[in-house]
Amino acid sequence: MSHSTSNYLILITVIVVAGISQGLLLPVLSIFLEQKGVSPGLNGLNAAALYVGSFAMTLVAERLLGAIGFKKLIIGGLLFVMIPLILFPYFPDIKIWFILRLVVGIGDSALHYSAQLWVLLVTAPEKRGRYISLYGMSYGLGFSIGPLGIKLLGFGDAVPFWVLFVCMAAVLVLVLMKLPDTKPEKAEHGQLPERRFRRSLAWAWYALLPALLYGYMEAGMNSNFPVYGLRIGLDANQISSLLPFVGIGGLFLQLPLGMLSDRYGRKQMLMFAGITGGIIFMLVPVAGTHFWWTLVLLTIAGGLVGSFFSLGLAYAADILPKALLPAANVVASFHFTIGSIIGPNLGGQVINWISPGSMFILLGFMYLLFGAAGVLFRRKPMLESVVK
Structure with a gap:
Protein backbone atom coordinates (compact mmCIF):
# COMPACT_ATOMS: atom_id res chain seq x y z
CA MET A 1 0.00 0.00 0.00
CA SER A 2 2.74 2.45 0.95
CA HIS A 3 4.53 1.62 -2.31
CA SER A 4 1.49 2.49 -4.46
CA THR A 5 0.88 5.58 -2.29
CA SER A 6 4.44 6.81 -2.90
CA ASN A 7 3.95 6.24 -6.66
CA TYR A 8 0.70 8.22 -6.50
CA LEU A 9 2.42 11.08 -4.64
CA ILE A 10 5.20 11.19 -7.26
CA LEU A 11 2.56 11.34 -10.04
CA ILE A 12 0.84 14.16 -8.15
CA THR A 13 4.16 16.07 -7.93
CA VAL A 14 4.69 15.61 -11.69
CA ILE A 15 1.21 17.02 -12.35
CA VAL A 16 1.78 20.02 -10.05
CA VAL A 17 4.90 21.08 -12.02
CA ALA A 18 3.09 20.42 -15.33
CA GLY A 19 0.34 22.76 -14.09
CA ILE A 20 2.89 25.41 -13.04
CA SER A 21 4.57 25.28 -16.47
CA GLN A 22 1.28 25.85 -18.31
CA GLY A 23 0.02 28.41 -15.79
CA LEU A 24 3.26 30.39 -16.14
CA LEU A 25 4.01 30.13 -19.87
CA LEU A 26 0.65 31.27 -21.27
CA PRO A 27 0.27 34.61 -19.41
CA VAL A 28 4.00 35.54 -19.31
CA LEU A 29 4.43 35.02 -23.07
CA SER A 30 1.07 36.76 -23.74
CA ILE A 31 2.26 39.81 -21.80
CA PHE A 32 5.59 39.83 -23.72
CA LEU A 33 3.74 39.73 -27.05
CA GLU A 34 1.09 42.33 -26.08
CA GLN A 35 3.88 44.70 -24.95
CA LYS A 36 5.59 44.18 -28.32
CA GLY A 37 2.37 45.31 -30.02
CA VAL A 38 1.41 41.89 -31.40
CA SER A 39 -2.35 41.67 -32.13
CA PRO A 40 -4.56 39.55 -29.80
CA GLY A 41 -5.42 37.29 -32.75
CA LEU A 42 -1.74 36.53 -33.52
CA ASN A 43 -1.04 36.28 -29.78
CA GLY A 44 -3.75 33.63 -29.46
CA LEU A 45 -2.48 31.79 -32.53
CA ASN A 46 1.02 31.65 -31.06
CA ALA A 47 -0.35 30.35 -27.74
CA ALA A 48 -2.25 27.62 -29.61
CA ALA A 49 1.08 26.06 -30.74
CA LEU A 50 1.32 24.47 -27.27
CA TYR A 51 -1.93 22.64 -27.95
CA VAL A 52 -1.02 21.68 -31.51
CA GLY A 53 1.92 19.83 -29.91
CA SER A 54 -0.45 18.26 -27.37
CA PHE A 55 -2.79 17.22 -30.17
CA ALA A 56 0.04 15.51 -32.08
CA MET A 57 1.10 13.67 -28.92
CA THR A 58 -2.47 12.48 -28.24
CA LEU A 59 -2.49 10.67 -31.60
CA VAL A 60 0.51 8.48 -30.69
CA ALA A 61 0.32 8.45 -26.86
CA GLU A 62 -1.42 5.08 -26.51
CA ARG A 63 1.01 3.20 -28.81
CA LEU A 64 4.04 5.00 -27.36
CA LEU A 65 3.01 4.14 -23.80
CA GLY A 66 2.58 0.47 -24.76
CA ALA A 67 6.08 0.46 -26.28
CA ILE A 68 8.14 2.32 -23.65
CA GLY A 69 6.03 2.24 -20.47
CA PHE A 70 4.87 4.85 -17.96
CA LYS A 71 8.23 5.87 -16.46
CA LYS A 72 10.06 6.56 -19.75
CA LEU A 73 7.10 8.50 -21.13
CA ILE A 74 7.02 10.71 -18.00
CA ILE A 75 10.82 11.29 -18.19
CA GLY A 76 10.53 12.19 -21.90
CA GLY A 77 7.63 14.52 -21.12
CA LEU A 78 9.60 16.35 -18.42
CA LEU A 79 12.62 16.83 -20.72
CA PHE A 80 10.41 18.08 -23.57
CA VAL A 81 9.00 20.77 -21.26
CA MET A 82 12.26 21.71 -19.51
CA ILE A 83 14.57 22.25 -22.51
CA PRO A 84 12.38 24.79 -24.40
CA LEU A 85 11.62 26.50 -21.09
CA ILE A 86 15.10 28.01 -20.71
CA LEU A 87 15.28 28.95 -24.42
CA PHE A 88 12.21 31.26 -24.46
CA PRO A 89 13.85 34.38 -22.92
CA TYR A 90 16.98 34.05 -25.06
CA PHE A 91 15.21 33.72 -28.43
CA PRO A 92 12.45 36.38 -28.35
CA ASP A 93 11.26 35.63 -31.88
CA ILE A 94 7.58 34.78 -32.47
CA LYS A 95 8.46 32.05 -35.03
CA ILE A 96 10.96 30.35 -32.70
CA TRP A 97 8.44 30.62 -29.83
CA PHE A 98 5.89 28.80 -31.98
CA ILE A 99 8.30 25.83 -32.35
CA LEU A 100 9.28 25.91 -28.65
CA ARG A 101 5.63 25.94 -27.59
CA LEU A 102 4.99 23.01 -29.93
CA VAL A 103 7.69 20.99 -28.12
CA VAL A 104 6.35 22.00 -24.68
CA GLY A 105 2.88 20.85 -25.80
CA ILE A 106 4.23 17.41 -26.76
CA GLY A 107 5.92 17.05 -23.36
CA ASP A 108 2.92 18.31 -21.44
CA SER A 109 0.57 15.90 -23.19
CA ALA A 110 2.92 12.97 -22.49
CA LEU A 111 2.94 13.84 -18.77
CA HIS A 112 -0.83 14.14 -18.58
CA TYR A 113 -1.69 11.04 -20.54
CA SER A 114 0.66 8.74 -18.64
CA ALA A 115 -0.08 10.08 -15.13
CA GLN A 116 -3.85 10.25 -15.70
CA LEU A 117 -4.15 6.73 -17.09
CA TRP A 118 -1.92 5.30 -14.36
CA VAL A 119 -4.22 6.81 -11.70
CA LEU A 120 -7.36 5.54 -13.51
CA LEU A 121 -6.08 1.98 -13.95
CA VAL A 122 -4.59 1.36 -10.48
CA THR A 123 -7.37 2.94 -8.40
CA ALA A 124 -10.22 0.84 -7.02
CA PRO A 125 -13.63 1.92 -8.46
CA GLU A 126 -14.98 3.02 -5.07
CA LYS A 127 -12.00 5.40 -4.60
CA ARG A 128 -11.68 6.53 -8.20
CA GLY A 129 -13.75 9.71 -7.87
CA ARG A 130 -11.76 10.89 -4.85
CA TYR A 131 -8.37 10.10 -6.43
CA ILE A 132 -9.25 11.77 -9.72
CA SER A 133 -10.49 14.83 -7.81
CA LEU A 134 -7.17 15.03 -5.96
CA TYR A 135 -5.33 14.61 -9.27
CA GLY A 136 -7.38 17.48 -10.75
CA MET A 137 -6.74 19.60 -7.65
CA SER A 138 -2.98 19.04 -7.99
CA TYR A 139 -3.02 20.28 -11.56
CA GLY A 140 -5.20 23.21 -10.46
CA LEU A 141 -2.74 24.00 -7.67
CA GLY A 142 0.15 24.14 -10.13
CA PHE A 143 -1.90 26.11 -12.62
CA SER A 144 -2.77 28.66 -9.90
CA ILE A 145 0.87 29.05 -8.81
CA GLY A 146 2.05 29.52 -12.42
CA PRO A 147 0.80 33.07 -13.09
CA LEU A 148 2.57 34.27 -9.91
CA GLY A 149 5.74 33.89 -12.01
CA ILE A 150 4.74 37.21 -13.63
CA LYS A 151 5.93 38.86 -10.40
CA LEU A 152 9.43 37.36 -10.94
CA LEU A 153 9.78 39.31 -14.21
CA ALA A 187 -5.29 -6.99 -22.28
CA GLU A 188 -6.44 -3.38 -22.52
CA HIS A 189 -5.76 -3.51 -26.27
CA GLY A 190 -8.13 -6.40 -26.92
CA GLN A 191 -10.54 -4.64 -29.27
CA LEU A 192 -9.77 -2.68 -32.39
CA PRO A 193 -8.72 0.92 -31.50
CA GLU A 194 -11.26 2.46 -33.91
CA ARG A 195 -14.09 0.52 -32.31
CA ARG A 196 -12.93 1.45 -28.82
CA PHE A 197 -12.68 5.18 -29.53
CA ARG A 198 -16.00 5.21 -31.38
CA ARG A 199 -17.79 3.21 -28.69
CA SER A 200 -16.47 5.26 -25.79
CA LEU A 201 -17.58 8.46 -27.55
CA ALA A 202 -20.99 7.06 -28.54
CA TRP A 203 -21.71 5.68 -25.06
CA ALA A 204 -20.26 8.51 -22.97
CA TRP A 205 -20.28 11.68 -25.12
CA TYR A 206 -21.74 13.80 -22.31
CA ALA A 207 -19.01 12.63 -19.90
CA LEU A 208 -16.25 13.39 -22.44
CA LEU A 209 -17.48 16.87 -23.50
CA PRO A 210 -16.42 18.56 -20.20
CA ALA A 211 -12.76 18.00 -21.18
CA LEU A 212 -13.30 20.15 -24.29
CA LEU A 213 -14.97 22.94 -22.30
CA TYR A 214 -12.31 22.79 -19.60
CA GLY A 215 -9.52 23.09 -22.20
CA TYR A 216 -11.30 26.01 -23.86
CA MET A 217 -11.79 27.84 -20.55
CA GLU A 218 -8.32 27.22 -19.16
CA ALA A 219 -6.27 28.12 -22.25
CA GLY A 220 -8.62 30.96 -23.20
CA MET A 221 -8.46 32.53 -19.74
CA ASN A 222 -4.68 32.32 -19.45
CA SER A 223 -4.03 33.66 -22.96
CA ASN A 224 -6.87 36.15 -23.35
CA PHE A 225 -7.52 37.43 -19.82
CA PRO A 226 -4.19 39.37 -19.69
CA VAL A 227 -5.19 41.05 -22.99
CA TYR A 228 -8.78 41.64 -21.72
CA GLY A 229 -7.38 43.13 -18.50
CA LEU A 230 -4.92 45.47 -20.26
CA ARG A 231 -7.64 46.57 -22.73
CA ILE A 232 -10.17 47.50 -20.01
CA GLY A 233 -7.56 49.28 -17.87
CA LEU A 234 -6.20 46.77 -15.32
CA ASP A 235 -2.42 46.79 -14.81
CA ALA A 236 -0.11 43.74 -15.16
CA ASN A 237 0.12 43.37 -11.38
CA GLN A 238 -3.69 43.24 -10.95
CA ILE A 239 -3.94 40.74 -13.82
CA SER A 240 -1.29 38.45 -12.27
CA SER A 241 -3.14 38.63 -8.94
CA LEU A 242 -6.60 37.92 -10.44
CA LEU A 243 -5.71 35.10 -12.83
CA PRO A 244 -4.79 32.47 -10.18
CA PHE A 245 -8.26 32.78 -8.62
CA VAL A 246 -9.86 30.88 -11.51
CA GLY A 247 -7.72 27.91 -10.43
CA ILE A 248 -8.00 28.64 -6.70
CA GLY A 249 -11.81 28.39 -6.97
CA GLY A 250 -11.32 24.95 -8.52
CA LEU A 251 -9.05 23.94 -5.63
CA PHE A 252 -11.72 24.80 -3.07
CA LEU A 253 -14.69 23.29 -4.88
CA GLN A 254 -13.13 20.26 -6.63
CA LEU A 255 -13.41 17.82 -3.71
CA PRO A 256 -16.84 19.03 -2.45
CA LEU A 257 -18.23 18.76 -6.01
CA GLY A 258 -16.70 15.28 -6.34
CA MET A 259 -18.30 14.21 -3.06
CA LEU A 260 -21.66 15.75 -4.04
CA SER A 261 -21.47 13.89 -7.35
CA ASP A 262 -21.09 10.61 -5.41
CA ARG A 263 -24.30 11.43 -3.58
CA TYR A 264 -26.50 13.10 -6.21
CA GLY A 265 -25.05 11.75 -9.45
CA ARG A 266 -22.27 13.09 -11.68
CA LYS A 267 -24.57 14.17 -14.53
CA GLN A 268 -26.67 16.30 -12.15
CA MET A 269 -23.53 17.99 -10.78
CA LEU A 270 -22.11 18.62 -14.27
CA MET A 271 -25.40 20.21 -15.36
CA PHE A 272 -25.64 22.35 -12.22
CA ALA A 273 -21.97 23.48 -12.42
CA GLY A 274 -22.23 24.20 -16.15
CA ILE A 275 -25.37 26.35 -15.94
CA THR A 276 -24.37 28.25 -12.77
CA GLY A 277 -20.74 28.71 -13.88
CA GLY A 278 -21.87 29.91 -17.30
CA ILE A 279 -24.12 32.61 -15.80
CA ILE A 280 -21.33 33.82 -13.47
CA PHE A 281 -18.78 34.04 -16.33
CA MET A 282 -21.26 36.26 -18.21
CA LEU A 283 -21.31 38.65 -15.23
CA VAL A 284 -17.51 39.28 -15.27
CA PRO A 285 -17.64 42.16 -17.84
CA VAL A 286 -20.30 43.83 -15.64
CA ALA A 287 -17.68 44.09 -12.84
CA GLY A 288 -15.46 46.16 -15.18
CA THR A 289 -12.22 47.25 -13.50
CA HIS A 290 -13.59 46.60 -9.99
CA PHE A 291 -10.84 44.34 -8.63
CA TRP A 292 -12.74 42.61 -5.80
CA TRP A 293 -15.94 41.94 -7.75
CA THR A 294 -13.89 40.45 -10.58
CA LEU A 295 -11.94 38.32 -8.09
CA VAL A 296 -15.14 36.95 -6.48
CA LEU A 297 -16.78 36.16 -9.84
CA LEU A 298 -13.68 34.45 -11.26
CA THR A 299 -13.26 32.39 -8.06
CA ILE A 300 -16.87 31.13 -8.05
CA ALA A 301 -17.06 30.50 -11.82
CA GLY A 302 -13.60 28.88 -11.87
CA GLY A 303 -14.58 26.79 -8.85
CA LEU A 304 -17.74 25.47 -10.47
CA VAL A 305 -16.19 24.55 -13.83
CA GLY A 306 -12.68 23.79 -12.51
CA SER A 307 -13.62 20.20 -11.75
CA PHE A 308 -15.10 19.59 -15.21
CA PHE A 309 -12.19 17.52 -16.51
CA SER A 310 -11.91 15.21 -13.48
CA LEU A 311 -15.68 15.00 -12.92
CA GLY A 312 -16.17 14.12 -16.59
CA LEU A 313 -13.53 11.37 -16.37
CA ALA A 314 -15.11 9.99 -13.19
CA TYR A 315 -18.50 9.98 -14.94
CA ALA A 316 -16.98 8.17 -17.94
CA ALA A 317 -15.49 5.60 -15.53
CA ASP A 318 -19.00 5.14 -14.04
CA ILE A 319 -20.74 4.42 -17.34
CA LEU A 320 -18.10 2.61 -19.42
CA PRO A 321 -16.64 -0.91 -19.13
CA LYS A 322 -13.07 -0.84 -17.77
CA ALA A 323 -11.67 -2.08 -21.10
CA LEU A 324 -12.83 1.18 -22.72
CA LEU A 325 -11.21 3.48 -20.11
CA PRO A 326 -7.82 3.91 -21.88
CA ALA A 327 -9.70 4.79 -25.10
CA ALA A 328 -12.01 7.20 -23.24
CA ASN A 329 -8.91 8.77 -21.69
CA VAL A 330 -7.44 9.39 -25.16
CA VAL A 331 -10.77 10.90 -26.33
CA ALA A 332 -10.88 13.18 -23.26
CA SER A 333 -7.26 14.32 -23.88
CA PHE A 334 -8.15 14.84 -27.53
CA HIS A 335 -11.17 16.97 -26.57
CA PHE A 336 -9.11 18.94 -24.03
CA THR A 337 -6.53 19.71 -26.72
CA ILE A 338 -9.15 20.77 -29.29
CA GLY A 339 -10.74 23.07 -26.70
CA SER A 340 -7.33 24.47 -25.80
CA ILE A 341 -6.54 25.25 -29.44
CA ILE A 342 -9.93 26.92 -30.05
CA GLY A 343 -9.93 28.89 -26.75
CA PRO A 344 -7.06 31.38 -27.26
CA ASN A 345 -7.90 31.82 -30.97
CA LEU A 346 -11.65 32.36 -30.68
CA GLY A 347 -11.18 34.49 -27.55
CA GLY A 348 -8.51 36.61 -29.24
CA GLN A 349 -10.73 37.14 -32.29
CA VAL A 350 -13.84 38.21 -30.35
CA ILE A 351 -11.75 40.60 -28.22
CA ASN A 352 -10.40 42.10 -31.44
CA TRP A 353 -13.59 42.27 -33.50
CA ILE A 354 -16.39 42.70 -30.94
CA SER A 355 -15.27 43.83 -27.46
CA PRO A 356 -13.00 42.62 -24.63
CA GLY A 357 -16.03 41.50 -22.55
CA SER A 358 -17.42 39.33 -25.36
CA MET A 359 -14.86 36.61 -24.49
CA PHE A 360 -16.79 36.02 -21.24
CA ILE A 361 -20.24 36.14 -22.90
CA LEU A 362 -19.14 33.44 -25.37
CA LEU A 363 -17.52 31.33 -22.62
CA GLY A 364 -20.63 31.54 -20.42
CA PHE A 365 -22.92 30.66 -23.31
CA MET A 366 -20.93 27.47 -24.04
CA TYR A 367 -21.31 26.27 -20.44
CA LEU A 368 -25.04 27.08 -20.43
CA LEU A 369 -25.48 25.10 -23.65
CA PHE A 370 -23.63 22.13 -22.15
CA GLY A 371 -25.75 22.24 -18.98
CA ALA A 372 -28.96 22.21 -21.03
CA ALA A 373 -27.67 19.36 -23.25
CA GLY A 374 -27.60 17.08 -20.19
CA VAL A 375 -31.36 16.62 -20.64
CA LEU A 376 -30.64 14.80 -23.93
CA PHE A 377 -28.12 12.31 -22.51
CA ARG A 378 -29.34 8.88 -21.45
CA ARG A 379 -27.11 6.07 -20.19
CA LYS A 380 -27.34 3.00 -22.45
CA PRO A 381 -29.34 0.26 -20.63
CA MET A 382 -27.07 -2.48 -22.06
CA LEU A 383 -24.09 -0.96 -20.22
CA GLU A 384 -25.71 -1.23 -16.79
CA SER A 385 -24.77 -4.90 -16.41
CA VAL A 386 -21.31 -4.52 -18.02
CA VAL A 387 -19.97 -1.76 -15.74
CA LYS A 388 -21.00 -2.98 -12.32
Missing part, protein backbone atom coordinates in the same frame (compact mmCIF):
# COMPACT_ATOMS: atom_id res chain seq x y z
CA GLY A 154 10.86 42.28 -12.08
CA PHE A 155 14.15 40.44 -11.42
CA GLY A 156 14.74 39.84 -15.14
CA ASP A 157 12.90 38.31 -18.11
CA ALA A 158 14.66 34.95 -17.71
CA VAL A 159 14.10 34.51 -13.94
CA PRO A 160 10.62 32.86 -13.97
CA PHE A 161 11.82 30.35 -16.58
CA TRP A 162 14.94 29.40 -14.61
CA VAL A 163 13.03 29.01 -11.33
CA LEU A 164 10.60 26.61 -13.03
CA PHE A 165 13.45 24.74 -14.74
CA VAL A 166 15.10 24.04 -11.36
CA CYS A 167 11.78 22.80 -9.88
CA MET A 168 11.24 20.45 -12.83
CA ALA A 169 14.83 19.17 -12.63
CA ALA A 170 14.21 18.19 -8.98
CA VAL A 171 11.03 16.30 -10.01
CA LEU A 172 12.94 14.57 -12.82
CA VAL A 173 15.49 13.26 -10.30
CA LEU A 174 12.62 12.01 -8.09
CA VAL A 175 11.01 10.16 -11.04
CA LEU A 176 14.34 8.61 -12.10
CA MET A 177 15.10 7.34 -8.61
CA LYS A 178 11.71 6.31 -7.22
CA LEU A 179 9.16 5.51 -9.92
CA PRO A 180 8.89 1.85 -11.03
CA ASP A 181 9.16 1.03 -14.75
CA THR A 182 5.74 -0.42 -15.65
CA LYS A 183 3.64 -0.80 -18.79
CA PRO A 184 -0.15 -0.96 -19.22
CA GLU A 185 -1.55 -4.49 -19.49
CA LYS A 186 -1.76 -5.79 -23.04
